[in-house]
Each structure stands twice: as structure tokens, then as C-alpha cells.
Amino acid sequence: MITTTSDAPLLLRLAAPLAWRSDRAIAQKLMGFAATEQGSALDMLRAAEREADPRLRRLFFKHGRDEARHAMRFREAARRVDPRAVARASEAARAERQDLHERLGLMRFVAFVWLSERRAAKQFEVLAAHFARPAAAGSRAELARLFADIVKDERFHVSYSRAILDAWCADGREREVRRALRAVRVHGAWSAWRRAGRPFGTVLSGLVLGVVFVAAMPLFALVARLTRRPAAGWEPVRTELASLDDLRRQF
Amino acid sequence: MRILGISALFHDSAAALVDGGRVVAAVQEERLSRKKNDARLPLEAARECLAQGGLELADVDWVVFYEKPIAKFDRILQTSLGAWPRGILRFTRAMRTWLGDRLWLEGRLARELGTSADRILFSDHHLSHAASAFFPSPLERAAVLTVDGVGEWTTSAIHHATTGDDGRARLATVARQRFPGSMGLLYSAITAYLGFEVNVGEYMVMGLAAYGEPRFLPELSRVARLGPAGELALDMRYFAFHRSDAQSFSPRLEALLGPARDPATPIDLDTAEGRRLADVAASVQRLCEDYLVAAAREARRVTGEADLCLAGGVALNCVANARVAREAGFDRVVVHPAAGDAGGALGAALLVANALGEPRDRATLSPQLGRAWADEEVRGFLRDVRVRHTAFDDDDALVTEVARRLARGEVGGWFQGGSEWGPRALGGRSILADARDPGMADRVNARVKYREPFRPFAPAALADDAHRFFALDGGRYEGLTPHMLAVVPLTDAGRAELPAVCHADGTARVQTVDSRHHPRFRALLEAFRAETGVGVLLNTSLNLKGEPICGSPVDALATFDRSDLDFLVVERCLVDKRAA
Ligand SMILES: [Fe+2]
Ligand SMILES: [Fe+2]
Ligand SMILES: [Fe+2]
Numbered sequence: 001m002i003t004t005t006s007d008a009p010l011l012l013r014l015a016a017p018l019a020w021r022s023d024r025a026i027a028q029k030l031m032g033f034a035a036t037e038q039g040s041a042l043d044m045l046r047a048a049e050r051e052a053d054p055r056l057r058r059l060f061f062k063h064g065r066d067e068a069r070h071a072m073r074f075r076e077a078a079r080r081v082d083p084r085a086v087a088r089a090s091e092a093a094r095a096e097r098q099d100l101h102e103r104l105g106l107m108r109f110v111a112f113v114w115l116s117e118r119r120a121a122k123q124f125e126v127l128a129a130h131f132a133r134p135a136a137a138g139s140r141a142e143l144a145r146l147f148a149d150i151v152k153d154e155r156f157h158v159s160y161s162r163a164i165l166d167a168w169c170a171d172g173r174e175r176e177v178r179r180a181l182r183a184v185r186v187h188g189a190w191s192a193w194r195r196a197g198r199p200f201g202t203v204l205s206g207l208v209l210g211v212v213f214v215a216a217m218p219l220f221a222l223v224a225r226l227t228r229r230p231a232a233g234w235e236p237v238r239t240e241l242a243s244l245d246d247l248r249r250q251f
Numbered sequence: 252m253r254i255l256g257i258s259a260l261f262h263d264s265a266a267a268l269v270d271g272g273r274v275v276a277a278v279q280e281e282r283l284s285r286k287k288n289d290a291r292l293p294l295e296a297a298r299e300c301l302a303q304g305g306l307e308l309a310d311v312d313w314v315v316f317y318e319k320p321i322a323k324f325d326r327i328l329q330t331s332l333g334a335w336p337r338g339i340l341r342f343t344r345a346m347r348t349w350l351g352d353r354l355w356l357e358g359r360l361a362r363e364l365g366t367s368a369d370r371i372l373f374s375d376h377h378l379s380h381a382a383s384a385f386f387p388s389p390l391e392r393a394a395v396l397t398v399d400g401v402g403e404w405t406t407s408a409i410h411h412a413t414t415g416d417d418g419r420a421r422l423a424t425v426a427r428q429r430f431p432g433s434m435g436l437l438y439s440a441i442t443a444y445l446g447f448e449v450n451v452g453e454y455m456v457m458g459l460a461a462y463g464e465p466r467f468l469p470e471l472s473r474v475a476r477l478g479p480a481g482e483l484a485l486d487m488r489y490f491a492f493h494r495s496d497a498q499s500f501s502p503r504l505e506a507l508l509g510p511a512r513d514p515a516t517p518i519d520l521d522t523a524e525g526r527r528l529a530d531v532a533a534s535v536q537r538l539c540e541d542y543l544v545a546a547a548r549e550a551r552r553v554t555g556e557a558d559l560c561l562a563g564g565v566a567l568n569c570v571a572n573a574r575v576a577r578e579a580g581f582d583r584v585v586v587h588p589a590a591g592d593a594g595g596a597l598g599a600a601l602l603v604a605n606a607l608g609e610p611r612d613r614a615t616l617s618p619q620l621g622r623a624w625a626d627e628e629v630r631g632f633l634r635d636v637r638v639r640h641t642a643f644d645d646d647d648a649l650v651t652e653v654a655r656r657l658a659r660g661e662v663g664g665w666f667q668g669g670s671e672w673g674p675r676a677l678g679g680r681s682i683l684a685d686a687r688d689p690g691m692a693d694r695v696n697a698r699v700k701y702r703e704p705f706r707p708f709a710p711a712a713l714a715d716d717a718h719r720f721f722a723l724d725g726g727r728y729e730g731l732t733p734h735m736l737a738v739v740p741l742t743d744a745g746r747a748e749l750p751a752v753c754h755a756d757g758t759a760r761v762q763t764v765d766s767r768h769h770p771r772f773r774a775l776l777e778a779f780r781a782e783t784g785v786g787v788l789l790n791t792s793l794n795l796k797g798e799p800i801c802g803s804p805v806d807a808l809a810t811f812d813r814s815d816l817d818f819l820v821v822e823r824c825l826v827d828k829r830a831a
Contacts, residue, residue, distance in 0.1 A: 042285050045805045054635040061636040068809050084515035210343050233482035239424040247372040251321035
């Protein structure tokens with residue numbers, strides 16, 4: 001059996017009213033969830049396609065369908081809360097597949113599924129409670145119902161992935177399973193760290209380039225403006241890429 | 252010789268494989284990654300193409316990128332500097348992308364694809380487009396016109412394609428127009444002005460145009476001056492795309508045409524405001540058509556050729572294509588099915604094949620160049636995941652059953668053979684319905700597509716039946732309609748019998764189905780004709796709104812799951828909604 005300490009969702013509970021303060025913020029947050037769910041749908045469906053074991057195939061497929069449906073329900077809910085915010089955000093938050101079944105291998109993939117589904121289930125439980133609160137301010141029966149429905153599916157995702165891990169442990173592969181869980185946790189921390197590192201680098205290089213543009217570029221800009229050929233009409237040319245040399249050139 | 256073509260890093264990335272001059276496979280990355288208009292390096296698509304050819308990357312002789320990156324960088328740098336001190340944000344963002352990444356494209360391609368840098372070649376953006384249109388065509392010589400937003404510097408080009416006595420083809424650019432004089436960028440700016448997403452919403456502008464009058468042409472002629480030979484000059488004070496990534500038009504354009512539409516406000520054609528927007532759409536559409544016709548005439552004058560090949564994003568404007576076929580004075584007009592940038596991957600590969608002496612393949616190009624799934628694979632998958640289905644043992648029984656269901660008014664998904672090359676579903680990844688039913692467009696919309704009401708659905712018609720319903724003017728559109736690339740008027744019989752695919756102005760973007768298409772799709776249309784007397788079906792792509800067209804059977808099932816389709820056919824398996 002696998003045992004882990006469950007981290008208390010205190011922080012989540014405290015943060016909820018802040019993150020979910022206005023219609024617009026709620027709609028955006030729901031669209032964010034939709035993108036995440038859609039992303040995991042893509043990964044689970046691809047896993048079902050790649051997996052050879054019929055039983056796992058069926059579970060991954062069901063899981064993928066659930067997530068795709070969740071994505072759709074989140075999008076619809078967001079649209080009902082604030083259609084304008086959704087229209088503006090529409091194509092911005094698009095889901096991406098991580099190809100984890102292929103990249104991690106089966107055992108680490110299932111470990112990853114279990115850990116991340118457990119986190120999602122916890123988060124959605126908190127939100128179901130948040131929106132079900134009797135206090136007038138945060139109460140939204142529709143969202144409470146939505147999260148409660150989705151939590152049911154998430155619990156199934158937690159339990160089937162855990163059952164697979166347990167079965168492997170019972171097969172005498174407990175050490176492998178533990179190693180897989182550890183690897184996935186470390187991997188998760190590493191990619192979170194990388195995300196945190198990037199914006200700072202982006203801001204810094206942006207500043208440097210901005211300074212360059214303002215300070216050093218006027219001269220070049222003038223030259224660019226003076227040498228710019230007026231662009232209008234057909235200009236006769238003769239361009240043919242007939243040799244390897246032509247084709248190797250990058251300009 | 253094996254050549255892998257790559258187009259990427261703008262929008263719609265794709266890979267294509269050419270072996271011994273023959274097209275083996277071509278796939279857009281979005282069909283595999285499920286990210287619409289995916290622009291990343293098409294690593295999955297490349298892998299897929301190689302798998303279809305039974306090859307590894309080590310077997311590939313050359314990898315060719317569809318444009319010249321440093322020439323493009325030169326344009327971006329000069330444009331940013333020309334806008335100084337405005338455009339600082341665009342400058343810093345562009346420099347970061349280019350200095351950090353794009354300038355070292357050769358190394359990156361080699362690294363990520365897993366090959367060596369000395370096997371990497373670079374085509375020219377417009378020559379890639381031109382090659383995609385000419386080499387797969389049946390023509391020995393032709394004028395080739397390519398029109399898009401912008402490549403490196405070029406926005407439109409006239410090329411001359413000839414074949415020597417030795418059978419070798421030659422393709423050379425003979426005239427070009429340069430950035431910023433661009434019909435593609437003008438059309439996109441108006442697309443954004445009308446509240447649609449650039450590079451996605453251009454079709455909506457074309458659909459909306461049918462409801463309007465081009466009464467803004469005088470205003471637009473101040474924004475874009477069009478000469479008699481198709482010379483185009485934009486007044487840059489109306490635009491912002493040269494100094495901003497996020498904004499394509501300036502407040503001056505709004506002062507001229509009225510306020511831009513907020514994307515969140517729906518277009519209501521019953522209001523004056525809705526009609527104004529339709530009129531703006533009609534005006535830019537008319538200008539685009541006039542431009543394309545004038546440029547095509549110029550291409551004929553410059554090259555002296557009787558036939559025309561057309562490619563580039565603007566060649567996806569099916570209304571303009573049809574006008575070129577009618578008015579530009581060519582005998583034949585041929586358009587590549589993936590006329591947008593995705594098509595550059597295949598064009599670049601064919602161009603290299605020709606330059607290095609490979610023979611030209613004269614077989615008719617199938618539009619289904621992506622991966623296909625064997626019937627047994629599909630059955631095995633459906634069995635494993637326990638989706639209830641009926642497996643048909645022969646095609647006759649399958650198409651008879653499907654035709655009967657469609658004639659009854661059911662709406663179904665249809666997945667057969669390889670995935671389509673280009674933006675249109677042509678019977679490989681389609682949603683099909685009865686075009687005779689006047690309520691069908693609304694039904695398909697309500698159940699799965701959720702399209703704006705001004706975007707029409709297209710018909711697929713048996714080639715030998717199409718003349719009854721569509722004014723095809725002999726063979727005038729033969730190089731366009733097999734890939735759904737021309738909008739033509741319906742005949743009286745067509746208007747009477749096919750209300751679901753007749754647009755507001757009495758036209759349709761018809762696909763004529765012939766021997767190049769999947770045999771099972773033809774058989775289905777024949778079965779439907781046997782059942783109803785009409786060899787035409789409503790044919791729209793198999794996907795939900797905002798998602799790319801399905802690539803694999805799993806995508807199709809996930810789409811089926813979230814839609815209200817009555818049934819889904821994958822190869823010879825039929826899944827019924829009630830049973831699923
Ligand atoms: Fe979920
Ligand atoms: Fe889940
Ligand atoms: Fe292009």
C-alpha cells in the first residue's frame with residue numbers, strides 16, 4: 001500500500017474568495033480550468049491510443065472522455081458567468097498535450113495521474129464548498145453543483161490510478177512504484193521552478209533591449225527610413241533556387 | 252532521394268515527405284497536437300510522415316525549411332526601426348525571439364529533428380507556395396501567382412513555370428510586390444476590425460460579405476490604392492501591424508469606417524450596425540477579388556501562359572478564386588488544396604526534389620495525405636475500450652445503411668482513410684447531412700458546429716451529378732472544385748433542391764467528388780443518390796468549434812462524445828449515439 005501525508009487545503013480555502021471575487025475573474029479562472037482539463041484529456045486519449053493492455057486502455061479512454069467533458073462544462077459555465085470575458089479570452093488559453101504516456105513510461109505516467117488527480121480532486125472539493133456557502137456573497141448554486149459533479153469523476157480518477165499502483169505493489173514492485181512517485185514529484189518541482197525562473201529573465205532582457213532601442217537605434221532608424229524603397233507595384237526580379245548553394249543560403 | 256519539408260513558426264506548421272519525386276505524406280501539426288493553428292516546429296507531423304513512408308530520419312537526404320529566416324529577420328528589423336520610436340514593444344519581443352532562437356534555426360532544426368546541420372536547406376517563402384501549386388498540377392507550363400500576408404519581404408509574386416525538352420521543370424519568380432503592400436495583411440486587418448481572430452476569421456469575413464453591399468469601396472480606396480495591373484499600396488497611417496503584434500489597424504481606420512466591432516458583441520444583421528459591418532466585409536472582399544483578378548491578368552501578360560496556378564493564403568478565398576477562373580482570361584486555373592503556409596512544407600520539398608534532378612510525379616494528388624487507420628486497428632480499439640458498434644464486412648452494406656440514415660435526417664461523422672491536407676474536410680474527416688432539408692444547417696449548427704449563422708455549409712457532389720445543381724460553366728472550375736476552392740452559383744434546380752447549402756447570395760462552395768477522392772466516400776454519395784435521386788450531401792469538417800479537424804479515431808470518438816451527432820462511422824465501424 002502507498003501511504004502519503006495529505007497536505008491540508010487551508011491555503012486553498014483562504015485563497016478562494018480572493019481568486020473568485022468578480023464575474024470576470026471567475027470566468028477567466030473557469031476558462032483556465034477548461035484549458036487544463038482539455039490538456040489532460042488530450043494526454044489521456046493519446047495514452048488510450050498508445051497503450052496495449054486492453055483494461056488500461058479502457059480506463060484511460062474513459063478518463064480522457066471525462067476530462068474532455070469537464071473542459072466543455074467549464075467553458076459553458078464561464079460563458080454563462082461572463083460571456084464578454086470569455087469572448088475576449090477565447091482562443092488565448094489553449095490546451096497543450098504533454099505526451100506523458102510516451103515520455104514518462106507507463107508506471108511513472110500512472111504515478112503522475114494519481115498525484116495530479118488527487119490534487120485536482122482536493123481543489124475542486126474546496127471550490128464546491130466555497131460556492132455552496134450560505135453567505136450571500138460567494139454563493140453560486142450552479143457552480144457548486146458543477147464542481148460537485150466534477151469531483152465525483154475526479155475521485156474515480158484518483159481511485160482507479162491508485163488501484164493500478166496498488167496492484168503493482170502487490171505484485172512485488174513496491175520499490176519501483178515508490179521510485180516512480182518520487183521521480184514524478186521531483187519532476188513536478190523542477191518544472192515549477194523553471195516556470196518561476198522564466199518571467200524574471202524575460203523582463204530583464206526586455207528592459208535591456210528596450211534601452212537599446214530607445215538610446216542607440218535612432219541613427220539606424222534614420223538610415224532604415226532613408227534607404228527604404230517605396231513599396232508599390234510589381235518589381236521585376238529573377239529568383240530561382242536551382243542549386244544546393246541557393247538552397248543552403250538563409251537569406 | 253528522400254526530402255522532408257517543414258513549415259513552421261508563424262501559424263499552421265506542417266511537415267511533408269517526398270521520396271523519388273513522389274508525395275508520400277503531408278500532415279499539419281495541429282491535426283496531431285490538437286492545438287488549433289499550432290505553429291511550433293512540427294515534430295509530431297515529421298515523425299508521422301516518416302512513419303507513413305516506413306522511414307527513419309537517418310534515411311532522409313535533405314530537410315528543407317519553407318522560407319529564408321535571415322531575409323525575414325531583415326524585414327522585421329527594418330520595419331521596427333522604421334517605426335522608431337514607436338513599436339518598442341514589438342522590437343524587444345521580436346529581438347528576443349530572433350536573437351534567442353530563430354536566427355539559429357539551422358541548429359535548432361538539426362537538434363530537434365535529430366539530424367545534422369549540413370542536411371538542412373532553406374527554400375523561399377513564395378517559391379515554396381508556387382511549387383506546391385505547380386508541381387502536383389497536370390500542367391507542363393504555367394503562370395504561377397502567389398498571394399499572402401507576407402513571406403520574407405514578398406507579399407505577392409508572379410512566377411513562370413516551364414518544362415524543358417529533357418523533361419526537367421523550371422520555376423522562377425519573375426515579378427514581386429513587397430511588404431507592406433499586402434492584400435493578405437489588409438484582409439487580416441479588416442478581419443480584426445470586424446472582431447474576428449486574425450488568420451482564423453478570414454472565412455467569416457467572406458461569409459459575411461454575401462449579406463452586404465460594397466459601399467465602403469471609396470473609403471477603402473484611401474486606405475489601399477489599387478492600380479490597373481494589381482499594384483497595391485497601403486497607407487500605413489491606417490494600420491498598426493508594422494509596429495505591433497497585437498493590433499493590426501490604427502484608430503484612424505475607425506475614424507474612417509466607424510467603430511470596430513467588440514468580439515463579444517454578436518453581429519445582428521437586422522440592425523443598421525450589423526448591416527454596416529456586412530458592408531465593410533463586402534467592400535474588402537470586393538477589393539480582394541479585384542486585386543486577385545488584376546494580378547492574375549498581369550501574370551498572364553508577363554509570362555504569356557494560358558494556364559494559371561494559384562497559392563498563398565489569399566488563394567483560400569474561394570469567391571475570389573472563382574472570379575479569377577471566370578475573368579482573368581486563363582484556360583485553366585489550379586489551386587493547391589493547402590494554399591496557406593502549411594502547404595509551403597510540401598512545396599519546399601517538391602522544389603528541392605526538382606532542383607536536385609528528381610523526376611516529376613504525374614499522378615493526380617490525393618487530398619488525403621495524412622495517416623490512415625486500418626479497419627482491424629479501429630475494430631480492436633473499439634473492442635478494447637468497449638464502445639458498442641456495428642462492424643460491416645463490406646462497403647455496400649455500410650454505405651447503404653449510412654445513406655438511409657442520412658436520408659432520414661440523421662447527422663453523422665464520417666472518418667475514412669488519411670487525414671486531409673489543407674483546411675477543408677473532403678470526405679476523410681467530415682460531418683455529413685442531407686442538404687435537401689431546409690432546416691439542416693440550423694440543426695448541424697445547434698448540434699455540433701455552433702457557427703455564426705452567416706457562415707454557410709458546403710456541399711459535396713458527385714462530379715457527374717454536380718452540373719445539375721451548380722453552374723459549373725463546363726470545366727471552368729475543374730482545377731478548384733475537387734478541393735472545395737471555388738464558390739459558384741447554384742442552378743434553379745440546385746436552389747430548389749439543396750436549400751441547406753445555398754448561401755444568402757445563391758452560391759455554394761461546392762466540392763466535386765471524382766476518382767481522386769476516397770472510394771468509400773464516392774460509394775456513399777452514389778448510395779445516397781440511389782436512395783434519394785440526389786448525389787449531393789452537406790459536408791463540413793469533423794470537429795467542434797475552436798478545435799482542429801480530427802486526426803485519429805480517438806479524436807473522432809471524443810468529438811462524437813461531446814456533440815449531438817446521431818452516429819459516427821470510422822472505417823467500416825458504425826457507432827450509434829443511442830448505443831454509445
Ligand atoms: Fe477533470
Ligand atoms: Fe480528472
Ligand atoms: Fe505564405
